Amino acid sequence: MTINIGPLAVADPVILAPMSGVTDLPFRRLVKELGAGLVVSEMIASEAMIRHNRRTLQMATNCADEHPMAVQLAGYDPEVMAAAARLNQDRGAALIDINMGCPARKIVAKGKGAALMQDLDRTRAILESVREAISVPLTIKIRGGWDYEHLNAVEVAELAESIGVDGITVHPRTRSQKFTGKAPWEIIRDVVDAVDIPVTGNGDVTSRAEARLMIEQTGCASVMVGRGAMGAPWIFSEGFEYMDRDAQDQYKRGVIEDHVRLMEEHLWERKALIQIKKNLAWYITNGWRARIRRREIFECTTVPQVWDVFLAFWEMRRHDEEIIAAALAAKRPVSPVAQSPLLQTTTAVHLAS
Ligand SMILES: Cc1cc2nc3c(=O)[nH]c(=O)nc-3n(C[C@H](O)[C@H](O)[C@H](O)COP(=O)(O)O)c2cc1C
Numbered sequence: 001m002t003i004n005i006g007p008l009a010v011a012d013p014v015i016l017a018p019m020s021g022v023t024d025l026p027f028r029r030l031v032k033e034l035g036a037g038l039v040v041s042e043m044i045a046s047e048a049m050i051r052h053n054r055r056t057l058q059m060a061t062n063c064a065d066e067h068p069m070a071v072q073l074a075g076y077d078p079e080v081m082a083a084a085a086r087l088n089q090d091r092g093a094a095l096i097d098i099n100m101g102c103p104a105r106k107i108v109a110k111g112k113g114a115a116l117m118q119d120l121d122r123t124r125a126i127l128e129s130v131r132e133a134i135s136v137p138l139t140i141k142i143r144g145g146w147d148y149e150h151l152n153a154v155e156v157a158e159l160a161e162s163i164g165v166d167g168i169t170v171h172p173r174t175r176s177q178k179f180t181g182k183a184p185w186e187i188i189r190d191v192v193d194a195v196d197i198p199v200t201g202n203g204d205v206t207s208r209a210e211a212r213l214m215i216e217q218t219g220c221a222s223v224m225v226g227r228g229a230m231g232a233p234w235i236f237s238e239g240f241e242y243m244d245r246d247a248q249d250q251y252k253r254g255v256i257e258d259h260v261r262l263m264e265e266h267l268w269e270r271k272a273l274i275q276i277k278k279n280l281a282w283y284i285t286n287g288w289r290a291r292i293r294r295r296e297i298f299e300c301t302t303v304p305q306v307w308d309v310f311l312a313f314w315e316m317r318r319h320d321e322e323i324i325a326a327a328l329a330a331k332r333p334v335s336p337v338a339q340s341p342l343l344q345t346t347t348a349v350h351l352a353s
Contacts, residue, residue: 003037003221005198006137006166008068008095010222012037014211014236017202017226018072018097018141024275025061026262031229032066034236034255037222039069043099046075046084060088063266068094072141074102076111076122078129086133095136095166098126100156101143103175114175117156118146127163137166141202144187147176153187154194161195169200169224188218200224207235231282233259253314256283264303276303280310289313289320 003010016023016031018040028039041060048056062069071093075081085096100123102113109115116123131138140160145151157168172187173179183203192199201220205211206228214223225235234240234248234255243251263275281294293313300306327333 003198005038005095005139008137008166010037010068013215013222014208015200015222015224016040016229016236017224018043018070018099019226019230021278022230024059024267025063025066026259026266026275027233027279028069029063029066029262029266030255030259031233031236032069033258034233035238036236038095039066040097040224041069041071041093043072043074043102044084044088046073046077046081049073049084049087050080060091060093062092067092070095070097070139072097072099073130074099074107074112075126078122078125081126082129082133085130085138089134089136093136095139096130096134097139097141097169098130099141101141101171101175103143103178108175114143114146117143117152117175118150120156120159123156124159124163127160127165131164138164139167139169139200140165141169141171144170144172144174144177144184147174150174151187154190157191157195157199161197165197167198167200167221168195169202170220171202171224173203185214185218188214188220192219198222202226204228206232208238208241231279231285249318252283256280256310260303260307273301273303273306276306280306284310284313286317286321286324289316 001013003013012035014036016028016036016039020042023040023042032039044060045056049060060071071088073081073084073096075084088096099113100116104113107113111119111122142153142156144153153170153172160168168191170188170191172184185201185203188199188201198221200222201214201218202224205214205223205225211223214220228235234252240248240251259279260276263272267275277297277300281297284290284293290313293309296309297306300309
């Protein structure tokens with residue numbers, strides 16, 4: 001189902017959330033190939049962008065295969081943010097998003113991120129300035145408010161709409177709530193009711209089924225998925241939830257291989273090794289063996305070594321899951337010592353090319 005954010009047609013309502021350290025170019029490309037309608041960069045510092053900081057420029061670099069792709073900007077100075085927005089538009093961003101939700105102390109202390117929810121004069125100045133500077137769609141990503149005493153998502157959304165912002169993403173937790181508790185989806189509904197521009201709901205969605213539920217319950221036009229995609233990008237695939245267990249396993253394995261290939265293709269050698277370790281560790285879930293394998297992964301010094309550890313985990317995990325399930329059914333403890341053969345160190349299993 002296509003949705004429109006300003007003049008931009010987004011072919012699928014499930015969108016990849018911006019995540020620092022996660023939504024780099026290889027991950028965005030992977031997720032776009034899997035079926036996400038739109039992908040968003042990591043948060044980009046506007047000041048560093050206009051100073052042409054090398055690392056920042058790399059983080060904001062995009063490629064044709066991931067389009068449409070949005071760049072998310074953080075900042076405080078309206079002119080700097082306008083210049084950074086223009087620069088990203090010129091470098092191929094299909095949409096510019098303004099971060100109004102980052103809770104990190106070092107960001108809010110400088111009046112950026114979630115601090116903007118408390119400073120509507122500055123928010124107005126930033127949005128007017130950026131709106132003026134770009135022709136691609138402009139969106140904002142907000143929280144429910146600063147804290148429970150200041151739930152002003154609706155007020156901020158109405159202000160943004162009046163300035164000509166094309167869409168709003170609502171992560172309804174407050175800044176003080178950070179990631180605790182359940183995201184109060186009713187705040188998304190309140191914003192949907194208050195504005196005519198498309199609203200993207202965000203918070204605690206981990207599957208396409210949950211994304212459909214959020215659309216049903218809040219009336220939002222699209223859904224942004226963050227943590228649910230870390231170590232599980234296949235949730236963007238429409239067919240995945242209808243596959244049986246074996247087909248899902250095979251599919252996941254193919255996705256992980258593609259992800260590693262994309263990291264090797266797009267990142268320089270040392271960075272690729274760091275990101276491959278981090279991402280494969282996220283793909284290692286469940287059970288005592290997972291913890292051991294994750295530790296082993298971080299001790300590796302080459303990509304083939306990382307693969308060996310990962311595949312040793314992958315080959316055995318169904319077996320482990322069955323042992324755990326049987327132990328749970330028999331109400332007996334699952335002891336790694338009792339299963340000592342499972343704790344052997346990694347055997348060299350190479351990825352079939
Ligand atoms: C590791 C990590 C990094 C994040 N970085 C950003 C960011 O750069 N910009 C942003 O707007 N939100 C960021 N977020 C918040 C997510 O975009 C999203 O709003 C939040 O995780 C709630 O959605 P979820 O429940 O689907 O994870 C980050 C979240 C995580 C877990």
